[in-house]
Amino acid sequence: MRTTIADVAAAAGVSKTTVSRVINAKSDVDAATASRVNQVIDQLGYVPSTRAVGLARGRTGAVGMLVPSLSWPWVAEVVQGVSDALEEAGHGMLLYTGDRGQESLNRFATSSNGQSYDGLILVTPEHALTYVTELHRQGMPVVMVDDRGLGPDLPTVATTNRQGGADAASHLLEHGRTRPFVITGPMVYGYSRERLHGFQEVFAEAGYPIASDRIVEGDLHHRRGRSAIAAQLHAGVPFDAVFAHTDLTAAGAIAELHRHGLVVPDDVAVVGFDDSEVSWHTDPTLTTVHQPMREMGRTATRILLASFGGTPLPTAPVLLPTTLIARESTLGLSAPLPPEPPSVLAVRRRPGGRAAMDEVEV
Amino acid sequence: MRTTIADVAAAAGVSKTTVSRVINAKSDVDAATASRVNQVIDQLGYVPSTRAVGLARGRTGAVGMLVPSLSWPWVAEVVQGVSDALEEAGHGMLLYTGDRGQESLNRFATSSNGQSYDGLILVTPEHALTYVTELHRQGMPVVMVDDRGLGPDLPTVATTNRQGGADAASHLLEHGRTRPFVITGPMVYGYSRERLHGFQEVFAEAGYPIASDRIVEGDLHHRRGRSAIAAQLHAGVPFDAVFAHTDLTAAGAIAELHRHGLVVPDDVAVVGFDDSEVSWHTDPTLTTVHQPMREMGRTATRILLASFGGTPLPTAPVLLPTTLIARESTLGLSAPLPPEPPSVLAVRRRPGGRAAMDEVEV
DNA sequence: CTGAAAGCGCTTACAG
DNA sequence: CTGAAAGCGCTTACAG
Numbered sequence: 001m002r003t004t005i006a007d008v009a010a011a012a013g014v015s016k017t018t019v020s021r022v023i024n025a026k027s028d029v030d031a032a033t034a035s036r037v038n039q040v041i042d043q044l045g046y047v048p049s050t051r052a053v054g055l056a057r058g059r060t061g062a063v064g065m066l067v068p069s070l071s072w073p074w075v076a077e078v079v080q081g082v083s084d085a086l087e088e089a090g091h092g093m094l095l096y097t098g099d100r101g102q103e104s105l106n107r108f109a110t111s112s113n114g115q116s117y118d119g120l121i122l123v124t125p126e127h128a129l130t131y132v133t134e135l136h137r138q139g140m141p142v143v144m145v146d147d148r149g150l151g152p153d154l155p156t157v158a159t160t161n162r163q164g165g166a167d168a169a170s171h172l173l174e175h176g177r178t179r180p181f182v183i184t185g186p187m188v189y190g191y192s193r194e195r196l197h198g199f200q201e202v203f204a205e206a207g208y209p210i211a212s213d214r215i216v217e218g219d220l221h222h223r224r225g226r227s228a229i230a231a232q233l234h235a236g237v238p239f240d241a242v243f244a245h246t247d248l249t250a251a252g253a254i255a256e257l258h259r260h261g262l263v264v265p266d267d268v269a270v271v272g273f274d275d276s277e278v279s280w281h282t283d284p285t286l287t288t289v290h291q292p293m294r295e296m297g298r299t300a301t302r303i304l305l306a307s308f309g310g311t312p313l314p315t316a317p318v319l320l321p322t323t324l325i326a327r328e329s330t331l332g333l334s335a336p337l338p339p340e341p342p343s344v345l346a347v348r349r350r351p352g353g354r355a356a357m358d359e360v361e362v
Numbered sequence: 363m364r365t366t367i368a369d370v371a372a373a374a375g376v377s378k379t380t381v382s383r384v385i386n387a388k389s390d391v392d393a394a395t396a397s398r399v400n401q402v403i404d405q406l407g408y409v410p411s412t413r414a415v416g417l418a419r420g421r422t423g424a425v426g427m428l429v430p431s432l433s434w435p436w437v438a439e440v441v442q443g444v445s446d447a448l449e450e451a452g453h454g455m456l457l458y459t460g461d462r463g464q465e466s467l468n469r470f471a472t473s474s475n476g477q478s479y480d481g482l483i484l485v486t487p488e489h490a491l492t493y494v495t496e497l498h499r500q501g502m503p504v505v506m507v508d509d510r511g512l513g514p515d516l517p518t519v520a521t522t523n524r525q526g527g528a529d530a531a532s533h534l535l536e537h538g539r540t541r542p543f544v545i546t547g548p549m550v551y552g553y554s555r556e557r558l559h560g561f562q563e564v565f566a567e568a569g570y571p572i573a574s575d576r577i578v579e580g581d582l583h584h585r586r587g588r589s590a591i592a593a594q595l596h597a598g599v600p601f602d603a604v605f606a607h608t609d610l611t612a613a614g615a616i617a618e619l620h621r622h623g624l625v626v627p628d629d630v631a632v633v634g635f636d637d638s639e640v641s642w643h644t645d646p647t648l649t650t651v652h653q654p655m656r657e658m659g660r661t662a663t664r665i666l667l668a669s670f671g672g673t674p675l676p677t678a679p680v681l682l683p684t685t686l687i688a689r690e691s692t693l694g695l696s697a698p699l700p701p702e703p704p705s706v707l708a709v710r711r712r713p714g715g716r717a718a719m720d721e722v723e724v
Numbered sequence: 725c726t727g728a729a730a731g732c733g734c735t736t737a738c739a740g
Numbered sequence: 741c742t743g744a745a746a747g748c749g750c751t752t753a754c755a756g
Binding site: 115 | 364409410411412413414415416417422424427431432433435437438439441442445446449450452454455456457458459461462465466469472476477478584610613616617620621639640642643644645
């Protein structure tokens, strides 16, 4: 038999009300009484039942989190950030993965209606977007981590994709590249367009506009990097750099360049996007644009928790800065090896650089 | 104001008891009554409050999951497997990451005492092991996914590390390699010892015992692959193959071999362990021993849920089979490219091979 | 086949 | 400073 507040009350010779007051650190309790109750609590190892507290208070103390497959490393990073921030605040996290499609979302919908959580954090919930928007309209606090530029009508934390593209371009120009080949992400996503535009703009301003035969739409996959490079080489359009909108595609590009006897970066410099684990394991290591996924998770969480306290949710997207990470695929093999692959370290944090674009009280 | 069971009862002109019966599909309800109640439920969009149900029933319908950092891709895979299986069964998942050390574990301990979940799934909870073991002794159903060979006194799902090592050895022998260099994981972990022993045994039986100067202890990191290869080349101990206990280390080994002008696999064949995403992005792609992380998550979940239904938890570890995945780093560049990197596919599943070692009713 | 009532373990006015 | 009582939204014997 689990020990309840009644057991504690009996053992301490007080009422349940008083025990409740002590637990929740209400002010008006006699010091002696309080210490006696606390003693009993320790002795009995009493911990309040979360669900009883939740029922009585009308809050759950938990936050729901809906993500697509955790097999995507950057999704896992976001979740880790959310988990960190939630834990700091003493909240629990109910995790839902949309991995199994519509069926997953039905499950999710059921539990959200069951008031299992006080608020919701989403990562690119493509199929659930209308459902969640409706949920939000009905009063559920929602914050979305938007990596895709879906641009929904929801409070959103995103990243400076355009600036990231611009930084990649500047970096390549600094290293003497003037004829880049761009392999974008799916153009239906806002982030692909932003990264491309930022990149194009810098090259155009420098006097090297990028012709359309040096831009091709990709799909984020490794294999696409290979096929795009093979096709471009076959077409005979010369290029001295590759900007891929995802590290996976960049990795494929490097592999294919090698197949054709080209040296990276001497013949062709390569820049990816994301700073995912892959960027440490290509050879040469990959220069890439870091996205602060973990920070996005933390920020989204802080915004959500603040809303529980009455702070209104932001109406404009909160943008976190990207950072260019220069490695061997542009600097050459002489580049110093960084200390250690990040994913195997206990804590992973980067300096950050500029402050968030949008001032939000978090 | 949220609609409750009382609202439904009033609107349908029945008692709360009857509504409850309909919701939970108890048999003895008049068909007409039931359909009327269901209509009202649909009309009002009524969904029972999870926490009220939990309080009344004494169960939560949720499972707790404690993992180290989600930044480790294989951890994320296990979580995904757990999520899949939980969702199928209509259970929720409360996720705790031990990423912030002792403080994380304290939070975790508090919520577990608060009866926030009915059972617990753990991934290598090194620091929490004694706490969790105690929890289990007090009656909390616990299943551990043990990738480290911690060999605790808890119901466990693990993998056939010894056989994985043996398979790696057989594969290298088949490809004419007789002088392997082994970079192990930390030898404090059972899995390192098992992988090594399985590997050694096969080579010894084939007449090529492995001298101790061709075995070095590693740390799972990329950088260690580089330094180990550099040192071995410097020492002048010849080798025609590398068996690394983790893909990251194997990737480092490949990179370092290239630095020294050696060709993989012509000069040196390389085999990793895990079949993590990295294995698709080394160049050449990496032959490795697949660990069924997702399946381990699913299996652990099924075992736990079965225990809720009365099936006792298994006393011996449940072992899932590893599978050797041959790629270019042993087969050569002529090896056909597989369809697509797994991590970006929606669903990731492998044939599986042999059946689980331990027969458990799941 | 159906309902009134007690109970799950807390919190929170209300009264003293 | 403290307690009795009602209530959070369900489920479950018990009785009919």
